[in-house]
Every structure is written in C-alpha cells, then in structure tokens.
Amino acid sequence: MKNLTGPFTQILPLTGLPLKGALRDEQLQVISNGWVLTNNGRVVTIGPFERLHKDHPSAQIEKIEGDYVLLPGFIDCHTHICFAGSRAKDYAMRIQGKSYLEISKAGGGIWDSVIQTRAADETLLTDLLLQRVERHLAEGVTTIEVKSGYGLSVEGELKQLRVIKAASYKTKATLIPTCLAAHLKPKDFEGTQSEYLEYILHELLPIVKKENLANRVDIFIEDGAFKADNALNYLNKAKEMGFDITVHADQFNPGGSAVAVEVGAVSADHLEASKDKDIKLLANSDTVAVALPGASLGLGMRYAPARKLLNAGACLAIASDWNPGSAPMGDLLMQAAVMGAAEKLSNAEVFAGLTFRAAQALQLTNRGTLATGTPAVVQAYPCNDYREILYHQGKLRPLINLIK
Ligand code: NIG
C-alpha cells in the first residue's frame, strides 16, 4: 500500500553524510515543502507533490496541516531502562558531596538497583520498562538499546533479557537488547573477578545465544568494576562466541577505550575521562565513540570530549545512559542539545549522533536516515526551520507515527 504524506516545511533525510568526523550544517540536505512516498511502511522517495503524485497516482494522500520539520526517529544506543526502584537517596548524598564509596557503604550504588530489580517479578519489570519506552517514543526516540546488568546472576540476567524481549512485542519502538552481566562483580558471588567472568562465559552466555536474547555483550571497565586485562580476556571470548562487543569505557579513569578498540568493539561509551591518545585511537578505529551527557548531568561531571573526538575524525553518537543511578532523567533530546551547546557541536553533528551514527553503534544498517528502502520511522517537529529543534533544548516535542 502506497502513501504520499506531506507537505513538510523541511525534510532532513540525513543521507549522504560521512560516518566519521566533523560536520557543518551546510552539509545537511534540507528539502523544502517535500512529500514522502512510502510503500508498506518503507520510504520510496522524497520530493515535490506534483512529481510524486504524477508518478504514483494510486498512492493514498495524507495531508499535513501546519509547519513541520521531518527527521528520522532518534536512536538511543545506550540505556539501562530495565530496572525497578529508585536511587534518589544516592542523588541526595552525591549533591551533599558524598563519595562513590560512601554512597555504596550506605547501601546505594549499582548493587542497590540489583537488589530492587531482583525483587521485582517479570510482570512488574515489563510494565516499568514499557512505561519508559513509551515516554521515549513520545519524545521521538524510536529505536532503543536496553541493557541488562541489574540481575548479576544467571537467573537475574535471564529475567531481565526475557523481559526486554517480551516488552519488544508490546511496543512500536524497536528494542535492542545487550547483556551487561559484567556490570559489577555481585556481592553474593564467592570468587574472584575473573572467576565471575568465567561463570558468565560458561553458564550465562550460551543460554543467551541459544534463546536469542541478545547479540551484544557489554562490560564496565573501571576502578571498582572490572580491570582492563580481565575485560580483554572476557570480551575476546564473548566475541569468539559471536557477540558484538560494546564497552563502558573511560567514565572516571582512562583505560577502557583502548580495550574497546583492541577487541574491535562496535562502540566505546562514556569517555568523560578519555585522554588525547584515547581520542586518537578511537578516531583511527571503526569503534563508535558514544557520549552520554545524561550521566554528566546526573553526576555533575564533565562531558565527554565530543568536539575533540569529532575534530580527530571519530564517529560520535549521543545516547542517554538512562539508568536509576547516574542518569535518571532520560530526556535524550534535551541532553544532546545541552551538551551540544557546551561542546560547540553543529546541528548536523548532534542530529547525526542521534540517528545514523547511533545506528552504526548498534550495527543497524536500515535505521537513522530516510534513504530509499528504510522503514519510515519518522518524527516531525512543529516549526519551520530545523535549527529551532536544538535551540529549544528539548522543549519542542515531535509528532510521531504520522507516516503509514
Ligand atoms: O552507565 N557506569 C556504569 N553503569 C551505569 C550506571 C548504572 C547505575 O549506576 O546503576 C552508567 O552510568
């Protein structure tokens, strides 16, 4: 079934742009008063009404009233939104100046979310996840990566991954699951860090593969989480099993992004503490650098060096890191706009980071642009100039699901 939808004051198809490096707004293709022709939910072409209507007279016409700027739906390539409970106590302690260790000793930190998530049954966890997914969808985020990592046992991780799968059948958003069993060595595991990673490799990942629960594996490389050498060994083995690799890297200390590049990870995420040599490594690799401004805002810390990464030639994606601890807000557009202002990113760089460059981090070839053949997963902002979107720093909200 063919549909012809428009007119849109501007359409930004985000096609024909380089995957890596700095972008200027002048490089954006901006189609004025364009219409979108779709066939069974996929983009066929974009152009003026007269031509498309003449070439496809049987297409059903859907007229849009008012000024709208049309973009591909955003892709959030890093979230932890499958969790139960709250960590508001951590936040209150942190803004009083308490350290990570003090918060953890007072019963906060990742382990607190593990306890609260383990205690939730699958129905509750699915409901909580879907509420967050629907909020993201209403804010224009149509493809969402979701990590486990609050189970930290075979049973707990499988529960989270099964919940993510169940939720994916109940929403119009596309959910991409990632196994983050290596978030932290759980307090109830008796053994060393490398023994825990071996346990995951032998007891959990084969089931994740067999049940097709995820094809991505993540690890948190950091003082107090996992050491670089243990991580390298774990990730190489996970890769041999056929998993794509992504890494929580250089959040507080450098070291993780070098491991990510060495194993050929699809992305290295966080990077707030990356040094110039890490930036260079990332820029010379195929690993996508993912900035997580929501974590910088939640923790009151510096942003990832997004400007430097782009100038060095890296592929920069921007994701929310939405999680109960460091990034509870979860408003991706607002976060990207605010970081963009601080880091002096162009509109083109921010939109690329939220669309086709984020698709690259998830190895999705058919998302993040309005190229011919891509699913017509779009959002339209009520304005007449695409520059209004970031200018309003998240306060301009899109219409979604307007193309059949
Ligand atoms: O990406 N850095 C590690 N993990 C998360 C935080 C998760 C949590 O605090 O619950 C992050 O910021």
Ligand code: FE
């Ligand atoms: Fe994270």
